[in-house]
Structures are given as C-alpha cells and as structure tokens.
Amino acid sequence: MTTALLTDRYELTMIDAAIRSGTHDRECVFEMFTRRLPTGRRYGIVAGTGRLLDLIADFRFTDAELQWLRDEAIVTSATLDWLADYRFAGSIQGYQEGEVFFPNSPILVVQGGFAEAVILETLILSVFNYDSSVASAAARMVGAADGRPLAEMGSRRATEWGAVAAARAAYIAGFGATSNLEAGRRWGIPTMGTAAHAFTLLHDTEEAAFRAQVDALGPSTTLLVDTYDVTAAVALAVEVAGTELGAVRIDSGDLPEQVAAVRRQLDDLGATNTRITVTNDLDEFTIAALRAAPVDSYGVGTSVVTGSGHPAAGMVYKLVARRDDDGEWIPVAKKSAAKATTGGRKHPVRDLAGGVATSETIHVGSDPQPAEGARALLVPLVVGGVADSRYTGAAGTALAREHRAAAVAELPKSARRLGRGEPAIPTVYA
Template sequence: MSTSTALLTDHYELTMLDSALRDGTAHRSCTFEVFTRRLPNGRRYGVFGGVGRVLDAIEDFTFGEEELAQLAEHRVVSESTLEWLRGYRFQGQIDGYPEGELFFPGSPLLTVRGTFAEAVVLETLVLSILNHDSAIAAAAARMVSAANGRRIIEMGSRRTHEESAVAAARAAYLAGFTATSNLEAGRRYGIPTTGTAAHAFTLLHDSERAAFESQVAALGTGTTLLVDTYDITRGIELAVEVAGPELGAVRIDSGDVGVLARQAREQLDALGATNTRIVVSGDLDEYAIAALRAEPVDGYGVGTSLVTGSGAPTAEMVYKLVEVEGRPVAKRSSHKESRGGRKAAVRRYKETGTAVEEVVFQLAPGASEPVLGPHDRSLQVPLMRDGKRVDDLPGLEENRQRLRHALVTLPWEGLKLSQGEPAIPTVFHTS
C-alpha cells in the first residue's frame, strides 16, 4: 500500500486546483499565511507545535498511482489535472515561527510562497498538523507550568487515535513533559519512555504481594509500584516490605489524590522509605495539578486531558491567501476579516527580558518596517527553500529549550490559568 500523504488533502482544494488549471490562474505567484484570529477561550498564549512534522509531510507530499486512481475513479478532477498531480512536488518557499515559539492572535506563523496550484493543495495537510500539535503543546505547557518543576509524564495513548498519540507525545515533550509511555514516540523522536504496571497486573496475581514481588524481580527496586488496587495503606506497607526502603516510587491512580499523597508520605517516611517518590495519575489536568502544588507529590501522569488539548483540541489556525502576484488580497467577511500582504513580526522586550508586545508588519516594496530596539527579536525564520528543508534547523531538544525560555519572558499574569487577555498584545505596524 502507498505511504503517500497526498490524499491528506481536501476535496475542495483539488476542485479549486482543477478550476484554476483550466482558467490559467493556477500558476500565479501567491502567498498563503497561517495565523489565528483568536486564542481558545481561557488561553493567554499559544505554543507553535508541529513545525518539524509539517516540513516532513510536505517533503513527502506526492501523488502516487494509488492516489491518482482513487481520484480518477471518483472523478474528483479532470484528466489533465491528474497528469499535473502525477508530477507534483512542492517547489516553493516557507518561512515561519520556529517550533516552540509562543504566538498570539494575528501572529504570521507560517508563510507559504509558490504558485497557487502548488500551495493551495497543502492547506489541509498543514492545518491538520499545526492545529493538533499546537493545541497539545499549549495544554502541555500549562500543565508543566502548574507542575512547577516536578516530573510530568505523558500517558494518553489509549485516549486518542493511534497516530495522534505519537504526535501528542512529541508535542508534550516539546512543552516540557519529562517522558512518554508511548514507545513509538520514543523510537520515532528519541523521547524518553517510561511506564509502570496497571491494576490488571495486580489482579492477575494471587495476591498483591505476589504482583509486587514479580515486578521488583523484573525491574528492580527502583520501579514504581501501583498501590491502590485494594487498600492503599496495606499496599504501601507491602510495597516497602517487598522492595525495601529503596523503592523508587509508588503510584496513586484514584481517590482524593491530595489527601492520599499526604497520608502516603507520612507512611513511607515512617517505614524508612524517605526517598521513595509519590506519583499521582487519574484524570489530571492543569487545574488539578495546580491544586496539588502544596501536596507531597513528586510526579504526575497525564492522559486524557493532555491528548484532547485540555478543552481546546484545536489552535483555531487558518490558512489564507494574502498575496497574488505581489498584490495584497484580503477577506472582508464579517468577523472573519484578514489582513492582506505578506507579513513578518518582531517581539519587543523590556531590558529585564519581559515581553511587552508583538509587532506585525507587512513585507512589501515601499512599506516601512519597525525599528528593532536593543532587546527586540525578529520571529520568522526560513524553513524551506525551493521545496527543500533549510539546513541546520533546530531539533526537538533545542526547540524544547526555546519554549522553556519563552515562557519565562511572559509577564507573570500571562501564566495564570484563569481567563484573561492574551499575555502580550499584538500591534499591526502601518507605514
């Protein structure tokens, strides 16, 4: 079976392509821009995730014989368009914010330049990746901030689509999660993997002690034992009896985890297991994590809330045509207006390093550009040239550090979990 991603496009994109090839407008030079008009409700910043995956997908975006046969069978496009698609490779230019950068309403996140034909067919591919990964990364970043330096593990694979699970693990790691339970994410992206036993493992054995003895024999005393299958107090007692005071960690997966964590800490200390960590899981989100900040919790395992964007499963990005043959074009529909012309942005900072505003400006002959202050920074970087990824782009680890630094630059109110305005305002620079 073909591994092409070409049919990860939308019917209407190919309909536009077919019509434009027929009327001769398909080869006009165009600029498309990815941006969001607003942040999801309650969010004060966005996190740009999925850039590396988008570049991979565009490089692999070709129409094989299986895809062309599908289009022909259902008469999606004409024969002449099928022939054009047979030789399709994106040959244009892409600039954008680097992965791990923060964004706000109106930020020109990705600029795609090429002919109308080669750029229009990328819309669904680009948006499906960026909207998903950016939503997960933003939710994960809020959780990491709430965890306040404590370990946090992604474990949501069983709560989403199998490929989304891998992408979500990557986005979570970008945002600062310590590890994932998803082994394919570890293989594909080099993310640290970790895991422990589920309740089924305890129930399999004739006793809780037998289950603990089996796990310790296989994984050593540094393992994490799940202690709440039956009675948590007895579970902790057995865990320490089996593994000794050097037991790595206990996991609590149900109940009032704050109260249980305090009781567990007291019991572990009384048993001499003063270095045994306490990990909690079970329907956690950023609010639950923040509520546990004062409790003796050493780590969190997050699943459902993470992989569903914690209430915001999309970053609400759009892919809009903003320039044709160097001429700005803009949508004027009520509540869905766009600003014409290719754009870039700079972020202004105080001397202390705190971000104060994002300035978006048009890149056009004769247009003025904002003057950079001593601490200001341009945001867009080259990503693809002539259809090829730019050499030496930062990898996942570097982008992870970029986001970590960017979050430190936000005003303190920008990290609040309560509803409010975007952390920094977007200003549109005019000539």
C-alpha cells in the same frame, strides 16, 4: 507512504479550475494564524513544524492516487498531469517550533504558485491545529507543576498516530517522558511505564504481584498501590522492595489527602527517598491544586491529548497577497463579518524590555530591522522546496523543546495564570 490524499477535495477542484483559467501558477502568499486563543489562555505554543516538513517531503501523487482520482472523476486529465509532477518548490517561513504565539500571529508563511501552495492547506492545518493545541495545554500543565516532572500517558485516549504526535507536542512543551514507544523511537523522547492494575489482579495476592515486579525491574521501580487498600499496599510495597523503593503511584481517591497520608506513612517506614507519582485524570487545574501536596511527579493522559478541552488550536490558512500580471504584489483579504482578514505579507517582531516580552508587532508589507532588544520571529523552514533539516527528526524535536523553554521564559509573570484573562501581551499592527 505518500501523504497526498490527506487533504480535502476542494483543494483539487480549486486547482482544476485554476488550471483551466490559467491562474494556477500565479505567485501567492498564504499565512496560517489563529484569530483568538481559547478562553482563559494567555499564550499558545507552536508545535508540529518538524512533522509537517516530513509530511510535505512525502506529498507525492503516485500511480495509485492518480488512478483513483481518475476513476472518481474528481479532476480533469490536465490536472492529473500536473499532480503527477507535483513537488513543492516554493518557500516556507514560520515561527520556530516551540515559539509562543498570540492571536493573529502569522505562524506560517507559504509562498509559491497558487496551486502548489493551496494544495497543502489541509495538511498544514491538520498538523498545527492538533499539535499546537496539545502543546499549549501541556505548557499550562508544566507551569502548574512548578518544576516537578510530568509524563504523557494518553495514547489510549487518542487515535493511534495522533497519540504519537501528542507525545511529541507534550515533550516540546516541557513534559519529561511519554508512555508511547513509537514516539520514543521516532522522536527520541524518553519513555516510561511499569505496571497497571491488571498486573496486580493477575496474581493471587498483591504481595505476589509486587514481588514479581521488583524481581523483574528492581527495587527502584514504581509500584501501583491503589488496587485494593492504599495504606496496606504502601506497607507491603516497602516490605517487598525495602526502604529504597523507587516510587509509589496513586491513581484514585482524594489526591491531596491521600498523597499527604502516603508521604507520612513512607517516612514513618523509613522510605524517605521513595517518590510519589499521581495519575488520576489530571489537568492543569488539578495539578495546580496539588502544588502544596508532597507530590514528586505527575502522569497526565486524557487532558493533554485532547488539548485540555480545546482539541484544535483554531488555526486558519488564508491567502494574503498575490502578484499581478506586472509582477507587483497585491494585498488581498476577506471582508466577511467576524472572519475578516488583514491583507499583505506580515513580518512579526517580539518586542522586549529587559528581556521580558511587551508586545507582538506585526509589520505589514515591509520587513524592518528589529529594534535593539526585539527579535524577528520568522525563520526559513523551506527554501526552493528544500526543508531545513535542523528542524526535523529527533534533533529538531530537542531543538523545539529548548526553544520553548527560552520563549516561555521571556513572558511576563501574568502569562502563567490559569484563570480567565487576556493574552499575555498585545498584538499590534505597524
């Protein structure tokens, strides 16, 4: 399936005009970055790279797309001919997926002819704005959980394909599983899920529902205990499954009080190894509030797939440099109020002291050798139009998850605070 029309009309009208003026092949550098983090956020997590590389590979104008553009008179015949042969042949560098980012971090750098690079703008922003928003929110939840596992279960609060992307982004950020089966098949993410309230209501009694589930899945299953009366259901769950019952799930009520009461009841019944999972409209703040409660795991839905109140990461895609007729690079930048940009190609370096990040230094124009203890942040993603396969598929997703853990571990302790504050480290220009 082609991804060529997952774009905005003005991408094509710009190309059409540039072809007319003979500037469409002028070599350019575009950078993607965010001007600011959402209020209170100390850092963001890059997510979407592996998905984008696959989408670019499928960015082709077939006869069907070309005919529609012709019928709608969107571009001229010369541009249709150019689109028919479109293959991205430039280069893309970027922060490795799973990396932490800060305001003005040049997360993605695209170099190529103006037309071949600008046509990818909407696709790039669509992917990174959503995926990075989910991953950034999920990382805060992982920090609040303080080592206890989380499962993503928000498919019913997102679009059908957005749900798959969200599951992947949350996994990269440290969630341990998803309820979404397509995400499991496509990206190798562990899947989980047992039963909803409807299963209990289907049966004549709660006991009949529990017995049916245990018969099908074994005593290690998780039984949902808040359809009717929690105390009665916990006692019934242990009676049906035995003291080796895997877990009980609580999806309502005053969670700190409810969880403490259920833990006492389970222990009194001899089910000391039975875990407690909670799934009641959780976000990073409610998870943090449950830190002292005997919760064993969390299931998060709406909040994670909507970026916990920030469904887009604020990414923009801007032209920062172009070659002139003599082959020299010319920095270019917007000067408009509140949206001014810094011209010139950027080379970001993460500065560290004793393994802890202290600043993000953006070198403009030059590409310096990082000082001892620092690390350059851009990695080659696409060279000559060919994507690095290490960053795609299930293996790329696992690699991004590993990199996220290492990158977050470099941050100062202040990065884990949930309250209002500045980014964890400053961004400076050199």
